[in-house]
Amino acid sequence: MLKPNMYYGNLKESYLFYHIAQKTKAYLQEHPDAHLYRMGIGDVSLPLCDAVVKALHEAVDDQADAARFHGYMPECGAPFLREAIAEYYGKHGVSVTADEVFVSSGASDELGDLLDLFDRGSDALVIEPAYPAYVDANVMAGRNIVHLASSKENGFLPLPDENTKADIIYLCSPNNPTGAVFSREQLAQWVRFANENGAVILFDAAYEAFIEDETLPHSIFEIEGAKTCAIEICSLSKTAGFTGTRLGYTVIPKTLCRNGMNLNEMWVRNRTTKTNGVSYIIQKGGAAVFTDEGQRQIHDNIQIYKNNARILMEALDSIGIWYCGGKNAPYIWMKCPDNMGSWEFFDWILNEIQVVGTPGEGFGACGEGYFRFSTFGSPEDTKEAARRLVALLSKEKPISE
Numbered sequence: 552m553l554k555p556n557m558y559y560g561n562l563k564e565s566y567l568f569y570h571i572a573q574k575t576k577a578y579l580q581e582h583p584d585a586h587l588y589r590m591g592i593g594d595v596s597l598p599l600c601d602a603v604v605k606a607l608h609e610a611v612d613d614q615a616d617a618a619r620f621h622g623y624m625p626e627c628g629a630p631f632l633r634e635a636i637a638e639y640y641g642k643h644g645v646s647v648t649a650d651e652v653f654v655s656s657g658a659s660d661e662l663g664d665l666l667d668l669f670d671r672g673s674d675a676l677v678i679e680p681a682y683p684a685y686v687d688a689n690v691m692a693g694r695n696i697v698h699l700a701s702s703k704e705n706g707f708l709p710l711p712d713e714n715t716k717a718d719i720i721y722l723c724s725p726n727n728p729t730g731a732v733f734s735r736e737q738l739a740q741w742v743r744f745a746n747e748n749g750a751v752i753l754f755d756a757a758y759e760a761f762i763e764d765e766t767l768p769h770s771i772f773e774i775e776g777a778k779t780c781a782i783e784i785c786s787l788s789k790t791a792g793f794t795g796t797r798l799g800y801t802v803i804p805k806t807l808c809r810n811g812m813n814l815n816e817m818w819v820r821n822r823t824t825k826t827n828g829v830s831y832i833i834q835k836g837g838a839a840v841f842t843d844e845g846q847r848q849i850h851d852n853i854q855i856y857k858n859n860a861r862i863l864m865e866a867l868d869s870i871g872i873w874y875c876g877g878k879n880a881p882y883i884w885m886k887c888p889d890n891m892g893s894w895e896f897f898d899w900i901l902n903e904i905q906v907v908g909t910p911g912e913g914f915g916a917c918g919e920g921y922f923r924f925s926t927f928g929s930p931e932d933t934k935e936a937a938r939r940l941v942a943l944l945s946k947e948k949p950i951s952e
């Protein structure tokens with residue numbers, strides 16, 4: 552009889568967003584006329600920008616014309632898009648060649664698939680609170696996971712020390728869920744650790760476009776030595792509203808080798824075996840993001856989310872609540888008032904002011920007592936949610952922080 556992958560039995564119940572959906576559904580059943588202020592989901596609310604929509608339409612027309620039609624695309628990505636992405640890195644002062652860029656259908660797909668490059672016996676270090684996919688993809692592969700808890704004391708940005716042990720290291724900066732961003736000096740410590748220990752960093756830069764502080768790195772490849780120890784995973788989901796359109800990219804330097812194997816060459820072999828490339832139409836839409844016009848338009852949209860962040864940050868500042876994130880990331884990670892638990896706070900604000908967020912405990916045990924707000928909602932809802940939060944927190948509960 553076939554034996555399935557028994558490691559799936561080790562997965563914890565994925566209850567976070569399911570539980571949130573159940574609780575909000577129950578609330579709406581009891582209060583059918585209520586309007587909920589949804590500040591929990593990580594999905595975007597603004598549509599694709601005009602430059603992308605135009606490029607998508609043109610690409611559809613290409614597919615309708617025998618002379619311009621495209622069949623299978625190159626597995627690692629269309630040269631026009633790989634070159635556009637390499638040029639984008641160049642504009643940020645990072646030298647990357649087109650054949651170090653791999654086009655993907657999104658960061659989630661890639662974060663799972665990339666694990667094919669590593670031995671199952673290698674240890675994966677995950678900084679918690681964390682994007683849940685890092686843990687689950689490794690549990691499915693039967694890999695040992697080293698959980699590194701972060702805290703308010705280290706600004707949710709822990710660094711390696713003499714006890715750190717890891718082969719694969721997940722770094723997410725700007726971070727989901729905490730919104731914290733590693734500085735150059737901090738990233739340099741991880742890069743040094745990885746090079747000295749033969750580890751590989753999987754650097755999730757899905758939110759790099761939200762960085763506004765010029766001293767902070769957008770890419771791990773801004774750090775000396777990263778090209779011998781890091782892979783960068785990026786996404787157009789939040790940057791350009793591609794959550795439903797699906798496009799991302801991964802950079803694997805040609806100089807990244809372990810145990811005599813070249814990881815860039817391995818990934819070419821993997822992609823040419825396991826995929827037939829991303830659709831021509833979607834890659835054309837993606838290329839428009841990297842034009843001057845596309846960059847202007849996506850940054851106009853990002854600015855709208857940043858204004859939402861500013862409104863929420865001002866609200867929390869006005870009532871003395873501790874938080875991080877928001878300035879260089881689309882998430883705000885706040886300390887629940889009066890030592891409330893994450894789910895207790897969730898229930899309280901849902902019932903009292905109809906605001907929905909994400910309990911920090913769902914991102915790892917050390918997230919207990921914290922709460923995540925996303926800034927991807929509409930400006931109107933964000934303003935009203937912030938107003939309601941201030942009214943509730945300043946009147947009903949003592950503020951402990």
Ligand SMILES: Cc1ncc(COP(=O)(O)O)c(C=O)c1O
Nearest residue numbers: 593657658659682727757786788
């Ligand atoms: C940190 C992080 N990485 C990756 C992803 C997935 O991005 P994609 O939509 O490209 O799969 C997300 C989505 O929320 C994310 O927060």
